[in-house]
Amino acid sequence: MNEQNAEITLEVGEQEFTFTLTPADVTKYFNALTQTNKVAPGNxxxxxxxxxxxxxxxxxxxxxxxxxxxxxxxxxxxxxxxVEVIVKKRSATLSA
Structure with a gap:
């Protein structure tokens, strides 16, 4: 597997489930999300x-x-x- 593909195991109670995620899987999930449709893409x-x-x-x-x-x-x-992301404060003055 390359570094963008990941095998992840989640333990739920006493059961374990192993998932293999790719960038395409995650992109498809995010693209399917809408304001009124969140559970079906997760499922x-x-x-x-x-x-x-x-x-x-x-x-x-x-x-x-x-x-x-x-x-x-x-x-x-x-x-x-x-990754660590730092948002810097914007300057209060506008440049011309």
Missing amino acids: NLLMTTVKQEERATLKPLLANPVMVMQLAGALLEEYGPK
Whole structure:
């Protein structure tokens, strides 16, 4: 796997689920998010990236939309690069 692809294991209760994320998976998730549609893209991300043999065990857990959002959030947080971002204050004066 290259550094943009990641295999991430989440432990939910006593069960473990392994997901393989690629930049295309994450892009598809973000592009599907709308103001009124957040749970379905999260569900799709989880179901399409989990190991195939773990899908049947994961699916019942995703009946709860809060669980979907928590798992998708944990997955994305772990996938994201660890960078420090500092926002500098803007100058109060305008340049001509």
